[in-house]
Amino acid sequence: MRAIRSKDTVPELLIRRALHASGLRYSLHRKNLPGTPDLVFRQYHSVVFIHGCFWHGHRGCRYFKLPQSRPEFWRQKISKNTANDAAAVAALVRTGWRVAVVWECALKQKKPDEMKELVGRIHNWITSADETCPAEFSAVSNPNTDKPWPSSTRR
Numbered sequence: 001m002r003a004i005r006s007k008d009t010v011p012e013l014l015i016r017r018a019l020h021a022s023g024l025r026y027s028l029h030r031k032n033l034p035g036t037p038d039l040v041f042r043q044y045h046s047v048v049f050i051h052g053c054f055w056h057g058h059r060g061c062r063y064f065k066l067p068q069s070r071p072e073f074w075r076q077k078i079s080k081n082t083a084n085d086a087a088a089v090a091a092l093v094r095t096g097w098r099v100a101v102v103w104e105c106a107l108k109q110k111k112p113d114e115m116k117e118l119v120g121r122i123h124n125w126i127t128s129a130d131e132t133c134p135a136e137f138s139a140v141s142n143p144n145t146d147k148p149w150p151s152s153t154r155r
């Protein structure tokens with residue numbers, strides 16, 4: 001199994017390219033920031049994470065199911081990832097960063113104009129004056145964080 005954080009994934013490249021085309025400049029994978037955000041917009045005090053729905057345990061997402069083999073192993077592994085993610089967001093917010101999470105499912109099966117719309121929303125959030133809010137861009141309309149992750153064996 002490859003390392004959990006694979007750099008330069010396809011969804012990440014898509015978003016990077018689109019935001020760059022929209023005129024934003026950023027730095028990548030800043031290891032000196034909690035959670036090593038994928039994109040850092042220093043000028044706007046904002047960071048963007050692009051999360052794979054499986055590795056980051058996206059609740060309520062149809063792209064997240066625990067594998068049939070060794071579900072308990074995966075449950076623990078993914079739980080650890082989500083705990084790390086939450087701690088990173090909290091640490092970033094505490095030190096004055098604005099945080100956005102773009103989930104992989106938000107980027108899947110998008111027509112070009114839908115993709116443009118999404119990139120526009122992310123762009124607007126990055127350049128907005130909103131000082132506090134962490135933002136989420138996802139295809140899950142109503143994430144229920146109390147719900148357990150579904151297992152792929154359950155029908």
Ligand SMILES: [Zn+2]
Pocket residue numbers: 053058061062063064103104105106138139140
């Ligand atoms: Zn998702």
